[in-house]
Each structure stands twice: as structure tokens, then as C-alpha cells.
Amino acid sequence: MTSQISQKKKILIAAYAISPYSGSEFGVGWNFVSKLSEFYDITVMYGTSGVCMGNRDAMLAYLQSQPADGVKYVYVEPNALVRLFDWMNRSVTPLFFSFSYMLWQRQVLATAKKLKKNEDYSLVHQLNTIGFRHPGFLWKLDLPYVWGPVGGSSDLNDIFFPILSKGNYLRNKLRNWTNRYFLRHSARVRNAAITAKAVFCATSADRDNFRRFLNVDCQVIRENSVLNMKDAIKPTGAQVQFVWAGSVDERKALNLLFSALEQLPSRSDWCLHVIGDGPIKSMLQARAVVSELDKQILWHGQVQREEVLRIMREADVHIMPSIMDSNPTVLLEAFEMGLPSIALDQFGAHDLITAETGFKVSVNTLEEIVEQLAQHITFCLDNHATVDLMKTNVLLRQKELHWDISLRQVRDLYEKVSHE
Structure with missing residues (x-):
């Protein structure tokens, strides 16, 4: 066994956020590292596994229960200045995150240089955060450099700004402007992209942006993939069960779905399950009462992931009208549960x-989006057999979206890069 481990290539990974108990960036870090460790000798440098930079309670708890999982975890402790900016990020404005993260990445570079003196790494991989504005500094190492998955380079479409609150309007205008600035003018982004032996992007839109602005060709490898595959579908019953899940906020755009439901003629052959809480939930609940949709909407609130999956497992169609989402976990969970989805054609x-x-x-326009949502919902209500065929097709598509495929793609990149 020891000889087999020693033959594995040694890979150095920077995963700012990592935890076996959380999703989002933490899950991205955990899934890639844990799954790649089956094939490589992994050393991962991380900065958080919890609510803020420097919180590593979750990883400490995990390592106590699994002290020998085959991965070397190197905690890069934020220094006092990094912690100050992170406190300002949480207490004053999220704009300070960039400062704290950039300074922490300089600590990562220093740590990597020390590790490199004692280990013969085949390559170094900047894993997360996946936002393209934060490539870190590991491209400065004398090692083949891999960067990805890279995301967050796409703008919010202008048609959505009229439905945003003033704060979100200004925030997304600023985000769109800074996206274009970083793609065109950031020396760190350009240096990382050009120096990298391989860059892989989270979506085709991110790939296209890297080609257009940085003249760098990227492969598309998602930050999340299907993990569990369902064997059989649940036939659609007399009442079609729709499900929506997420934070009830402007970005997830549950209000657009409500506008579509309000266009439907009065009929009782549907039910909508709403999973999650958020700042506009009470407003939408009041709106449902006024429009007489409330009797066909079940508000589940914030529930554990197991309960989310149970509700989705009993549903027929997943609806995701989000106006800004890369590869949301809930969409992949819908694939795992064998559900066809209705979603905006972006990201x-x-x-x-x-x-x-x-x-x-x-x-195209808000009016057309609402109209199409209503048309697709009506189609599902009137064509149960087609919905069931789609469910069967979802089961077939699961294999193409499985983690095994994503890992194979990353391993192919690793092998190519380490032999160049």
C-alpha cells in the first residue's frame, strides 16, 4: 500500500474554502480535493471551513473523526491585517473581501514556497474561490500552474435592472462595470491566465469571455456535478408538483414565477413547493393571497438538505427563474432527483x-420571459406523458453530468500539464 501511495503524483492545491459539511465554495473545494485524492497525493492549503476567514472548526472536527483520509491539510492562518480587512468585509461592506483575500493569497504563496522546498510537486492548482477576479499568486511559482474552475465573468443582463431594488441595482451595476474592468485591465488576471498551463471555466459563457478578452482557450468543467443517480422516475400524477428552491431574494427571482402563475387560467391541477427563506418572502406570500394562488403554494421555509431532496424527489418539475446563477447546486440536485427543469437560458x-x-x-424582455414561463408550465400541465419522457431523459443525462466525468477531465488536464 505504501509503495502505491508513493507512486502517486504530488499535487499542491489552494482551496480557500473547504468543508465536508457545507455547499457553495466549501463544497467545491471539498468535492474536488476529496475525489482527486483517490488518484493523487494531495496537499491542500486552505483558509476557512466556516462562517468567516480563519474559522476552521469544521475541518478540525472532520480531522478528529477522520485523521487519516490521505490528504495533507495545511491551514494558512490569516495574519492580523488580513483578519482586520475580513472583519470590515463582514461588518462594513463586502467590498473589503477583495483586500482580505488578496493579502491572504500572498500568505498562500509564501506557504507554497516553503512546502515546495521539501516536496516534489508535479503541479500547483488554484482551485477556489472560483471568481475570476481572484486568481491568487501561485502562478509565480516555478511549477506548472492550473487554474479552475473559473467563473463569475458574466454580466447581469440589462433587462433585469428595472425589477431590482435600489441597493441591488447599484450593486449589480458596479459588478458589471468591475467585470469588464478586470477582464480588460487586471494585470493579475491576465498574468495568471497567460502563465497557466491549463485554465478551465465553470460555464461556456466564462470560456467565451476568456477567449474574447484574454485570448486564452479554456475547457468547460463545472464546479459541481451530479453525485447520486436515480434509477427510476416517478410518474406524474393528476396534480403536477412543481418545486422551487433557493434564497427568496431578487436574484433568485421567484417573483417572475409568480407573474407567470398569475397568467394561468384558474385551474387546480398544480401545486408549487417553495423551499427557502429570504428578504422578499413575506411580500410574495401577501401577493399570493391577493392573486388567490396561496391555496396551491406550499411554503416549506428553510429546511435541511435531506428534506430538500425528499421534497424534490416527490416533485415532477423543477423551476429556476434565477436572473444570476452560475451552476447552482439546486439545478444539479434536480438532475439527481430525475426532474426536468424550467430555467432562463443563460449561465x-x-x-x-x-x-x-x-x-x-x-x-429577451421581461414580458417574454413571464409569457414563456407560463407557456412551459401550461405545457407540463397538459402533457404528462411528455413530462415523464423528459424525466427518463434526465436519468440518461445524469451520466454525462456525473462527477466521474468531471474528474476524468481534470485528471486529463493534470496528466497533460505534468508531462509538458
């Missing part, structure tokens, strides 16, 4: 959903 949904596995809503 990750554009790549994931096919005509055989769901409905993609063209992003």
Missing part, C-alpha cells in the same frame, strides 16, 4: 439543460 442552465431534459426560457 449554467444554458449548458446543463437540453431540449430533451427541460425548457430554456429565452432572455
Whole structure:
């Protein structure tokens, strides 16, 4: 066994956020590192596994229960200045995160240089955060450099700004402007992209942006993939069960779905399950009462992931009208549960959903989006057999979206890079 381990290539990974108990960036770090460790001798440098930079309670708890999982975890402790900026990020404005993260990445570079003196690494991989504005500094090491998955380079479409609150309007205008600035003018982004032996992007939109602005060719490898595959579908019953899950906020755009439901003629052959809480929930609940939709909407609130999956398992169609999402976990969970999805034709949904596995809503005008949502919902209500066929197609598509495929793609990149 020892000889087999010694033959594995040694890979140095920077994963700012990592935890076996959380999703989002933490899950991205954990899934890639844990799964790649089956094939490589992994050393991972990390900065958080909890609510803020420097919180590593979750990883300490994990390492106590699994002290020998085959990965070397190197905690890069934020220094006093990094912690100050992180406190300002949480207490004053999120704009300070960039400062804290950049300074922490300089600590990562220093740590990597020390590790490199004692280990013969085949390559170094900047894993997360996946935002393209934060490539870190590991490209400065004298090692083949891999960067990805890279995301967050796409703008919010202008048609959505009229439905945003003043704060979100200004925040997303600033985000769009800084996206274009970083793609065109950031020396760190350009140096990382050009120096990298391989860059892989989270979505085809991110790939296209890297080609257009940085003249760098990227492969698309999602930050999340399907883990569990369902064996059989649940036939659609007399009442079609729709499900929506996420934070009830402007970005997830549950209000657009409500506008579509309000266009439907009065009929009782549907039910909508809403999973999650958020700042506009009470407003939407009041709106449902006024529009007489409340009797067909079940508000589940914030529940554990196991309960989310149970509700989705009993549903028929997943609806995701998010106006800004890369590869949301809930969309991949819908694939795991064998559900066709209705989603806006942009970002990750554009790549994931096919005509055989769901409905993609063209992003032209708000009026057309609402109209198409209503049309797709009506189609599902009137064509149960087609919905069941889509469910079967989703089960077939699971294999293409499985983690095994993503890992194979990353391993192919590793092998190519380490032999160049």
C-alpha cells in the first residue's frame, strides 16, 4: 500500500474554502480535493471551513473523526491585517473581501514556497474561490500552474435592472462595470491566465469571455456535478408538483414565477413547493393571497438538505427563474432527483439543460420571459406523458453530468500539464 501511495503524483492545491459539511465554495473545494485524492497525493492549503476567514472548526472536527483520509491539510492562518480587512468585509461592506483575500493569497504563496522546498510537486492548482477576479499568486511559482474552475465573468443582463431594488441595482451595476474592468485591465488576471498551463471555466459563457478578452482557450468543467443517480422516475400524477428552491431574494427571482402563475387560467391541477427563506418572502406570500394562488403554494421555509431532496424527489418539475446563477447546486440536485427543469437560458442552465431534459426560457424582455414561463408550465400541465419522457431523459443525462466525468477531465488536464 505504501509503495502505491508513493507512486502517486504530488499535487499542491489552494482551496480557500473547504468543508465536508457545507455547499457553495466549501463544497467545491471539498468535492474536488476529496475525489482527486483517490488518484493523487494531495496537499491542500486552505483558509476557512466556516462562517468567516480563519474559522476552521469544521475541518478540525472532520480531522478528529477522520485523521487519516490521505490528504495533507495545511491551514494558512490569516495574519492580523488580513483578519482586520475580513472583519470590515463582514461588518462594513463586502467590498473589503477583495483586500482580505488578496493579502491572504500572498500568505498562500509564501506557504507554497516553503512546502515546495521539501516536496516534489508535479503541479500547483488554484482551485477556489472560483471568481475570476481572484486568481491568487501561485502562478509565480516555478511549477506548472492550473487554474479552475473559473467563473463569475458574466454580466447581469440589462433587462433585469428595472425589477431590482435600489441597493441591488447599484450593486449589480458596479459588478458589471468591475467585470469588464478586470477582464480588460487586471494585470493579475491576465498574468495568471497567460502563465497557466491549463485554465478551465465553470460555464461556456466564462470560456467565451476568456477567449474574447484574454485570448486564452479554456475547457468547460463545472464546479459541481451530479453525485447520486436515480434509477427510476416517478410518474406524474393528476396534480403536477412543481418545486422551487433557493434564497427568496431578487436574484433568485421567484417573483417572475409568480407573474407567470398569475397568467394561468384558474385551474387546480398544480401545486408549487417553495423551499427557502429570504428578504422578499413575506411580500410574495401577501401577493399570493391577493392573486388567490396561496391555496396551491406550499411554503416549506428553510429546511435541511435531506428534506430538500425528499421534497424534490416527490416533485415532477423543477423551476429556476434565477436572473444570476452560475451552476447552482439546486439545478444539479434536480438532475439527481430525475426532474426536468424550467430555467432562463443563460449561465449554467444554458449548458446543463437540453431540449430533451427541460425548457430554456429565452432572455429577451421581461414580458417574454413571464409569457414563456407560463407557456412551459401550461405545457407540463397538459402533457404528462411528455413530462415523464423528459424525466427518463434526465436519468440518461445524469451520466454525462456525473462527477466521474468531471474528474476524468481534470485528471486529463493534470496528466497533460505534468508531462509538458
